Amino acid sequence: MRCTRVPNPKSSRFPGVGSERTNLRSIVAVHGLGANVDWSWTWKDPKSPGRHVKWLQDPNMLPTVxxxxxxxxxxxxxxxxxxxxxxxxxxxxxxxxxxxxxxxxxxxxxxxxxxxxxxxxxxxxxxxxxxxxxxxxxxxxxxxxxxxxxxxxxxxxxxxxxxxxxxxxxxxxxxxxxxxxxxxxxxxxxxxxxxxxxxxxxxxxxxxxxxxxxxxxxxxxxxxxxxxxxxxxxxxxxxxxxxxxxxxxxxxxxxxxxxxxxxxxxxxxxxxxxxxxxxxxxxxxxxxxxTKPKPIVTDRDHALKEKPEARECLRDLFLTDPYEDMMALKRKKGERAKGTCAWILGTDELTAWLANTPESTLASTDVLWLHGNPGTGKSTMSMFLAEALSETFSRTPNKTLAYFFCDSGYDTRRTATAVVRGLLLQLVQQHPRLIEYILPKYEERGARAFGSFDGVWAMFMKACADTATGRKYCVVDALDECTQDEQVTLLKQIKETFERDRSGGKLNVSLLITSRPYLEIREHLQAFLNKNLASFEESGRDISRFINEKVADLKEMKHYTATVAANVARVLHEKAGGIFLWVGLACQELEKVASRNAVTRLEKIPEGLQWLYQELLDTALQQDEDPETIKRLLGIVMVARRPMSTRELASACDLYQNEGEEERIQFTAEVLAACRLIIVVRDEKVLLLHQSVRDFLVTGAGRNISISELKAHNALASRCVGCLI
Structure with a gap:
């Protein structure tokens, strides 16, 4: 082994190197354990001891390649x-x-x-x-x-x-x-x-x-x-x-x-x-x-500049803006705790999905399904991936990202056709040449071309297969929030399409899907690469970071002593069960409790989302409001095709109609306040806190209230008819 303790580090670290200035790139070879750089990369001919081949240096070897x-x-x-x-x-x-x-x-x-x-x-x-x-x-x-x-x-x-x-x-x-x-x-x-x-x-x-x-x-x-x-x-x-x-x-x-x-x-x-x-x-x-990243395009201006003839086509393709949907979801959920989620980029599963190498020893890697129970951070992870991969792909040639956030509260975000249209829109926004895969059908059928799932899927797959625009990566969050028939439509198509392409690469697209681990979803996706988010060791560290951040906020807001803060953190860790949503709700409850009562109140909060929702609902029903009013309001919010404003909700529920408009809105807002932590108001729209609240109201509300979707739809329809006549 050549001694490295010499005065000239250049000659010792990189021996025998000239000072060529016309080269375009550098290849740095690093030898292994106990090796000598003079012989580590050299083949010695056993039949001719004096013949040595140095593949990194000999002119007819790597320098030629x-x-x-x-x-x-x-x-x-x-x-x-x-x-x-x-x-x-x-x-x-x-x-x-x-x-x-x-x-x-x-x-x-x-x-x-x-x-x-x-x-x-x-x-x-x-x-x-x-x-x-x-x-x-x-x-x-x-x-x-x-x-x-x-x-x-x-x-x-x-x-x-x-x-x-x-x-x-x-x-x-x-x-x-x-x-x-x-x-x-x-x-x-x-x-x-x-x-x-x-x-x-x-x-x-x-x-x-x-x-x-x-x-x-x-x-x-x-x-x-x-x-x-x-x-x-x-x-x-x-x-x-x-x-x-x-x-x-x-x-x-x-x-x-x-x-x-x-x-x-x-x-x-x-x-x-x-x-x-x-x-x-x-x-x-x-x-x-x-060094000169290309920003990800999130509007249609770029496409219209190159393809002005596609204005009407892009207008009719549009259903919802996935970027704006993600920003709204982020406001609803709040910022993720510092240091969380980034670990997913280092996992075997995401590495395989991003690489999509046909020789992979893992299951088919062109589809990755990340699943988990309600409140375990799936959508937060999807938002992180959408932002992180957008940043990565802006600095990477030949890779394009599209994403879609399903939401049962919007009829434009809970169908199979809506999902594919949202993904296709983003691909066209970033690569205007892909409009050529859409225009022929549009010129033939007009807006009706986008009403058929099969038609839109065919356009999407043709756009994805375009190799000149690189490989496409698509993230679909909360697939379980699509209606069941729509889930099956999309899942059957994914399974049929991607199982035919087991070698990988021909389709030129990779899908990442998040959802709850429902059996009907598992039946279609279990053959592909999949993982329970909670099974990652780093997921447990994330919830610890989340708890620590929430406790730090409470300590500052409620002036907790170090002992109180430590005890609150301890109880949160004991009862969280890996559910970020439970931690967030519990900490919101503590915001209205004096520090001396914080630990006692926290110990009384039941574990699990179902029991916590029951307690919150019981609290709402024990207030002065008529239980039937709260029941009617929850039902309308649950079945509405889109989130309503407070004014619209007052009209839909027939609340305080004899009052002036200002009073009607204020009084309805007070009813909403009674349902705190079950219903939230974001951007002046009234929404259920989470999909799990809807599940609870339909199937698990239990001893005080039960809501029939059919009756809620009937009540809303009757109210609409009443307004018309």
């Missing part, structure tokens, strides 16, 4: 069982990123970078990029990173780590140190955290990533100690070397051969060099899009 690329071999001290430096993986990563920053200057400092890591070198690259992403002084290197190639890197650890630990212990008198190998045990928590953080970063930036793995065993003990023994096997198996959902490519090699190739015709070289060529091909365009 990716011309005008500056190929750098990074050298660092990775010894561990003799004369080892007292170092750990994170420090190796920091050293790599500093060396790159110091080495690159002038015109070379802005070149795109592709990393190649063999074995432990891949882990060093992970740490380097994570460190750079956390420090403003180095973040530009992450921006310039367009791809990473892992060659047998133990991303989830190695079964041979315990053997390395034993060798380190026996070699302690010769200067061994386990700082590098200590955390390489299979599924080590630190390794898993690093992998999660790396995936979150690469998904946020859309860093192309390819994983190669060995298919032959290595005699590891012989390699380490020049002796035989039981240490034979795959040093890094496929599960550890690959990231679910991303490119995974087998090489006909053992671990030490993954980065050594005999010549241009070596099949392993051809596989690896092909990936490097693919990553380098679009490098300049990728960096340019990151």
């Amino acid at each position: 990716v011309p005008r690329s500056r190929i750098l071999l990074y050298s660092y001290d990775s010894r561990w069982h003799a004369d080892a430096p007292k170092i750990r993986l994170s420090l190796c990563g920091e050293e790599l990123i500093r060396s790159i920053r110091d080495f690159r200057d002038g015109t070379t400092a802005s070149r795109p970078v592709v990393f190649v890591g063999h074995s432990l070198g891949g882990n060093v690259i992970q740490h380097a990029l994570l460190y750079a992403n956390s420090d403003d002084a180095f973040r530009h290197i992450v921006t310039l990173t367009v791809g990473v190639v892992f060659l047998g890197s133990p991303l989830r650890g190695s079964e041979f780590q315990s053997l390395a630990e034993i060798v380190t212990w026996f070699s302690r008198f010769t200067g061994s140190h386990d700082g590098i190998v200590r955390n390489l045990a299979y599924d080590d928590e630190n390794l898993m955290d690093t992998l999660h953080q790396f995936c979150r970063m690469r998904n946020t930036l859309s860093i192309a990533t390819s994983c190669f793995f060995e298919i032959y065993d290595t005699d590891y003990l012989k390699k380490m100690l020049r002796m035989g023994g039981p240490g034979r096997g795959r040093v890094v198996d496929e599960a550890s070397a690959c990231i679910p959902g991303l490119q995974r490519i087998p090489l006909a090699a053992n671990h030490s051969e993954l980065n050594k190739y005999s010549g241009p015709d070596d099949r392993s070289f051809q596989s690896v060099s092909a990936e490097l060529r693919r990553l380098c091909a679009d490098a300049l365009a990728v960096v340019q899009r990151r």
Whole structure:
């Protein structure tokens, strides 16, 4: 191993590199554990000892495949069982990123970078990029990173780590140190955290990533100690070397051969060099899009500018504005707690969905279903994804996002046709050329072209299949809020369409759906990639953050002492059951309670949404208002085709009609106040707090009130007829 403790860091870190100024990109190769940079990437001919092939440097090898690329071999001290430096993986990563920053200057400092890591070198690259992403002084290197190639890197650890630990212990008198190998045990928590953080970063930036793995065993003990023994096997198996959902490519090699190739015709070289060529091909365009993002279009002005003849078509396609719907939903729910939701970007499921690699070992990844019980944060997660992916795709070429938030309270947001029209509208707004897939039918049928689900679905799929506008990613939130017949219509079509495309890619679209785990939805989506949100470990951390934020607000508002705040937080944690909505309602109840009574009141609040709604309803019915008035009001709000204003609701419920208009509105508002936390007023519209309130009123209101949808519809219809005559 070349000693790195020398005066000139440039010559030691990147040996044998010239100062070419005409290159377009840099490829940085990082060797593995205990390797020598002079030989790590070199194939030695066993039949001709003097013949060596250096695939990163020989003119007929990689330089021919990716011309005008500056190929750098990074050298660092990775010894561990003799004369080892007292170092750990994170420090190796920091050293790599500093060396790159110091080495690159002038015109070379802005070149795109592709990393190649063999074995432990891949882990060093992970740490380097994570460190750079956390420090403003180095973040530009992450921006310039367009791809990473892992060659047998133990991303989830190695079964041979315990053997390395034993060798380190026996070699302690010769200067061994386990700082590098200590955390390489299979599924080590630190390794898993690093992998999660790396995936979150690469998904946020859309860093192309390819994983190669060995298919032959290595005699590891012989390699380490020049002796035989039981240490034979795959040093890094496929599960550890690959990231679910991303490119995974087998090489006909053992671990030490993954980065050594005999010549241009070596099949392993051809596989690896092909990936490097693919990553380098679009490098300049990728960096340019990151540094000059293209804002996501959320109106039709852009489309009309390019396609003025489509004005009437776009007008008739419009039903609702998904962006405005999301903003209204955010106002209704409030801002998410700081630090929540972002973890989803690092999960295997979202990584696979975003990558949509046909070779994925996971279930079909072009559809991802995230499900959960009422109040567990599904819509908040959908809003986060809509905003985060909009930001990511604005900096990523060839990716387009569309989203739709279903809502049972609006007839324009609870049908299968409405969902597809909303998604199609956004695609056309961002890519006006897609209007060509709509205009022929529109010119033939006019607005009726958008009234048929089958017709709109056909337009949508044709627009998605347009490869010139890149891959399409669509998020559909709260599918369960569509009427049951409409759910089935959409789900049957999704299942039929996407099951025909098991290889992935032909449809050129990926769907992410959130809903409750209803059986009728599961029957159609269980064959696709799916996950219960509550089953993610990070979801539990999110509710803790949410509770802590709510308690901090209460502490400031109600002047809680530290002891009261701690006890309130404790009870909330004990009773929340993973339901964010319950925590929010309980904390709203505490806003009207003195600090001395806060814990006692909280302990009396029943667990679970059904029991909490029952208590809130009981409280409303015990006030001065006539129970029948409250019952009538709740029924009308529940069945209305769209949210009403207070004035409209007073008329629909026939409330205080003998009073003046100002008094009628005020008195109706007082009735609404009696139903606090069940009914909310947002943007001067009256809404049920949550879909779960509607479910409760229809099926679980229990001992004091029950509401028949049929009777509520009849009452509203009768009132409308009465107004007309």
